Amino acid sequence: MSLHGKNFIGYSLSANGTDETIAVDPTTGQNLETAFIEATSEEINSACNLAAKAFDSFRNTSSKERAAFLRKIAENVVNLGDELIQRAVAETGLPEGRITGERGRTCGQLTMFADLIEEGSWVNARIDTAIPDRQPLPKPDIRYMERAIGPVAVFGASNFPLAFSTAGGDTASAIAAGCPVVLKAHPAHPGTAELVAHAAVSAAKECGMPEGTISMIHGKSHLTGQALVKHPAIKAVGFTGSIPGGRAIFDTAASRPEPIPVYAEMGSSNPVFLLPETIKKNEEALVAGLTGSICLGAGQFCTNPGMLVVQASPEVNSFIQKLAESIKNAPAGTMVHSSIKDGYSKELSAKLAVDGVTLLGKSDATTENDATAAQPAVFSASAETFLNNDELNKEVFGPCTFIVICNNKEQILEVVEHLEGHLTSSIHGEDEELIQFADVISAVEKKVGRLIINQYPTGVEVCSSMLHGGPYPASTDSRTTSVGTAAINRYARPVSYQNFPQALLPDEIKDGNPLEIWRLMNGKMGQE
Secondary structure: OOOOOOEEEOOEEEOOOOOEEEEEEOOOOEEEEEEEEOOOHHHHHHHHHHHHHHHHHHOOOOHHHHHHHHHHHHHHHHHOOHHHHHHHHHHHOOOHHHHHHHHHHHHHHHHHHHHHHHHOHHHOOEEEOOEOOOOOOOEOOEEEEEEEOOOEEEEOOOOOOOOOOOOOHHHHHHHHHOOOEEEEOOOOOHHHHHHHHHHHHHHHHHOOOOOOOEEEEOOOOHHHHHHHHHOOOOOEEEEEOOHHHHHHHHHHHHOOOOOOOEEEEOOOOOOEEEOHHHHHHHHHHHHHHHHHHHHHHHHOOOOOOOEEEEEOOHHHHHHHHHHHHHHHOOOOEEOOOHHHHHHHHHHHHHHHOOOOOEEEEEOOOOOOOHHHEEOOEEEEEEHHHHHOOHHHHOOOOOOEEEEEEEOOHHHHHHHHHHOOOEEEEEEEOOHHHHHHOHHHHHHHHOOEEEEEEOOOOOOOOOOOOOOOOOOOOOEOOOOOOOOOHHHHHHHEEEEEEEOOOHHHOOHHHOOOOOOOOOEEEOOEEEOO
């Protein structure tokens, strides 16, 4: 299909604005075809009002209807074929294999949520039946379940053009809950966003969903995002990106006359703890594994291992030397757009300017386009330097890592206590020393959303038990996840129904359990 560059306002295409976004091939710096017209305030208003109107009926669709809709989106995305793959490759510089895999993950998420809502227990149904003759007062019939929160604004992520964008995890989980979505496409890959939006809007039409169930707008100005977040029809926000971007959205949402929740996944250095005995036994494997994890995707993974914590020893000195040599010999990576590369260079320079920080190694490899070429790097400092410089606690988004060298386990614990919130932390150790460092692992648990033993953090399994979130600034709400089936709970709110006639109750909490879901019935879990 030919790209048109217009906004999807419900089932209509609209291009009333004068400002344009033009995608750039980050591997060459050349402009790609098609100008994308940025949404006007009137178009944003129309999209949000349509979403509000659609919510009245969409929230009451059955789980089977929404599941069919999610599966149809996945089918339509797959049917875009090579056109989607090639456009995403051209707009991001990511290899074809990575994009193909990400398409599979995206469609897998959609069908995973379809399965979840068809099973139905996610609504957390609770029923306490009446006891009219209870003394001294009768007990009323009260029933509880999760219900859709309302229209959701979703911001496409720069580093995942499919899995965290138009039909990505935020959109899939919001739709599964019964919430219409207004998607703001990321300006780095607007053509990819348009293709997937076409697939999603077509699916809505084919499945008979109300107009406004999904819309997509373009806009590179922060004013576009602000207008979307401020709109009174929007009841929640999903965001994946930088700390400044996420915090700006969070603050805007909090300043509204009606504050709304913002589920922002933001910065994380994902500290990796390398215990002494495992370095002695596995030096070469650790060097190879860490180099691959640090450089994967030009370091543009939110779970990139941006910090290593080690205990000083002769073996550690050898490990550090070999890791530095490996990083020096690593190829340069192409970042999704020049602004990310500029941020990488700026953040790395700020760390290297701190007294006591040593650059151990940096690749001098190049790519065709210097504006997006990121050279892998590794630098180090003592624990004392880290503890006395807050700058070193901040994430560097790109292919680099920072080694914190501690004198003993007690100092490792000091470093842990000084950490900000992170998405993940990995602990590499032999079986016995993992037990010896159990207090360190327990301390790390307070700082992260996911603990990993003897594996690297890059790569997030999409499954029901995954937690992709963490204490601030990893995310704005450490109780939630942006990956896995628990993500649906972000876009729902609990409602209690007291003394309701059966005909007015949702099927999930009616007598007889017509949907055969698991429910808490008078304090006992079951399907009765």
